[in-house]
Amino acid sequence: MEIIAVCNQKGGCAKTTTAVNLAASLADLNKKVLLIDNDPQGNLTGSIGVNEYKNTILDCLVNDLSIGEAVVKSNFDNIDILAADINYANAELALANVKNKEYLLKEAFERSKLDYDYILIDCSPSLSLTTINALVAANSILIPLEPSIFNLEGLAQLIKILRLVMDNLNKKLEIKGVLLTRVDTRSNLPKQFEEQLHEIFGDKLFNTMIHQSISVVRSQIEKKPLLYYERWGKSSREYIALAKEVAKRG
Ligand SMILES: Nc1ncnc2c1ncn2[C@@H]1O[C@H](COP(=O)(O)OP(=O)(O)OP(=O)(O)O)[C@@H](O)[C@H]1O
Numbered sequence: 001m002e003i004i005a006v007c008n009q010k011g012g013c014a015k016t017t018t019a020v021n022l023a024a025s026l027a028d029l030n031k032k033v034l035l036i037d038n039d040p041q042g043n044l045t046g047s048i049g050v051n052e053y054k055n056t057i058l059d060c061l062v063n064d065l066s067i068g069e070a071v072v073k074s075n076f077d078n079i080d081i082l083a084a085d086i087n088y089a090n091a092e093l094a095l096a097n098v099k100n101k102e103y104l105l106k107e108a109f110e111r112s113k114l115d116y117d118y119i120l121i122d123c124s125p126s127l128s129l130t131t132i133n134a135l136v137a138a139n140s141i142l143i144p145l146e147p148s149i150f151n152l153e154g155l156a157q158l159i160k161i162l163r164l165v166m167d168n169l170n171k172k173l174e175i176k177g178v179l180l181t182r183v184d185t186r187s188n189l190p191k192q193f194e195e196q197l198h199e200i201f202g203d204k205l206f207n208t209m210i211h212q213s214i215s216v217v218r219s220q221i222e223k224k225p226l227l228y229y230e231r232w233g234k235s236s237r238e239y240i241a242l243a244k245e246v247a248k249r250g
């Protein structure tokens, strides 16, 4: 079982889109996947069409529920969900004085006997306590990145936090990879920028990149992963290629 946190504090860089579609592509490779919504926006829960659940991630962190007890089935084969909703916005406050508050998600995993090949945690656009909990519970982090020079600067902050987590809270945390998302289809990445990315990330940069596509937006409106919307489309093929790379890096 591998736990991957999909994380970048930059808003809108396709964390949720990546989590949902990577999950569907892994599920298509016959892997059992649990998707965890770790964001009070609840975008993951909504975008995969889950609207009936009794418990959320908040119950696992605040009320000591085990993850297994809170998980629900999605409409898609091999994909289960741990939901989140707007009440999760209170988590920071509710947990302010709790002992070992960075370890609560990890402990919730330890209370459960889970049987998944992959667990993907969709983080919120912040480096808050709930994101730290994901990084402490995870084996690795997958960083979606929109290719812009400004986003590289934001990434420096993320790397700083990762170092702190790796030094103090989760020594085993690895970088699974950096995924370029929402890449403009009309123009190639500027050569200089691409070289810079390779220089910084080396072989951590996934060979696969995800291009801008209206199909991504349309599939989200229909509350389906791309594979269930347009199986043979370009974006579906990109996410399948990503899943294969992720599985290979195992
Ligand atoms: N490949 C793509 N092509 C076109 N639009 C995309 C693509 N990937 C993501 N988007 C759009 O970009 C927006 C942000 O995507 P998403 O919600 O996945 O990002 P996020 O990082 O999870 O955002 P947040 O930081 O708010 O959690 C959404 O409107 C989504 O439809």
Ligand SMILES: [Mg+2]
Binding pocket: 015, 016, 017, 039, 043, 044, 122, 123, 124
């Ligand atoms: Mg999101």
